Amino acid sequence: xxxxxxxxxxxxxxxxxxxxxxxxxxxxxxxxxxxxxxxxxxxxxxxxxxxxxxxxxxxxxxxxxxxxxxxxxxxxxxxxxxxxxxxxxxxxxxxxxxxxxxxxxxxxxxxxxx
Amino acid sequence: xxxxxxxxxxxxxxxxxxxxxxxxxxxxxxxxxxxxxxxxxxxxxxxxxxxxxxxxxxxxxxxxxxxxxxxxxxxxxxxxxxxxxxxxxxxxxxxxxxxxxxxxxxxxxxxxxxxx
Numbered sequence: 001x002x003x004x005x006x007x008x009x010x011x012x013x014x015x016x017x018x019x020x021x022x023x024x025x026x027x028x029x030x031x032x033x034x035x036x037x038x039x040x041x042x043x044x045x046x047x048x049x050x051x052x053x054x055x056x057x058x059x060x061x062x063x064x065x066x067x068x069x070x071x072x073x074x075x076x077x078x079x080x081x082x083x084x085x086x087x088x089x090x091x092x093x094x095x096x097x098x099x100x101x102x103x104x105x106x107x108x109x110x111x112x113x114x
Numbered sequence: 115x116x117x118x119x120x121x122x123x124x125x126x127x128x129x130x131x132x133x134x135x136x137x138x139x140x141x142x143x144x145x146x147x148x149x150x151x152x153x154x155x156x157x158x159x160x161x162x163x164x165x166x167x168x169x170x171x172x173x174x175x176x177x178x179x180x181x182x183x184x185x186x187x188x189x190x191x192x193x194x195x196x197x198x199x200x201x202x203x204x205x206x207x208x209x210x211x212x213x214x215x216x217x218x219x220x221x222x223x224x225x226x227x228x229x230x
Contacts, residue, residue: 042220
């Protein structure tokens with residue numbers, strides 16, 4: 001049971017570099033989310049998707065872009081990485097039938113920007 | 115705007131003690147959902163419980179229990195007879211219910227350490 005898989009698990013970037021984080025889920029979930037976790041601040045929503053081909057902004061979207069070309073994948077891109085984007089990134093997914101279904105989280109990606 | 119406050123940043127107790135983690139929330143929505151997640155030292159987030167705003171029944175699951183009080187906007191979590199394996203960061207989260215997107219707003223988390 002893979003559930004929600006995030007790739008890569010760790011990455012170190014230099015300021016100004018770009019990269020894409022991949023989230024894949026095998027549960028046929030409609031909704032997918034990207035969060036970042038910073039010390040003392042809990043998790044904050046970056047972007048989310050309510051279905052294939054759709055994306056929407058969350059609480060802290062600046063500096064990030066996302067795409068949901070396939071239902072099972074949700075990509076998070078950093079076009080020009082900044083030290084302030086050093087964080088642990090979590091992807092989550094959930095069924096869309098009932099809005100109170102819990103989100104299932106991946107194991108996280110630890111990203112450091114030097 | 116929605117807000118979740120977990121005032122206890124860190125709690126440390128001795129094994130077998132009972133411990134309560136506090137969660138206070140703010141929302142203007144009349145219907146909403148509340149969640150608790152556990153983040154063990156390995157880092158993943160584990161779903162523990164969901165509560166609908168219109169259901170104020172308390173819930174017990176083994177050593178875990180949750181007290182939802184709409185009048186005080188609180189959703190507290192109690193672990194009875196704590197064990198070392200309960201050591202983790204615990205997050206309370208809130209989402210609106212009307213629009214269906216379930217955009218979670220998390221509290222800052224409470225780091226719970228159970229000492230043997």
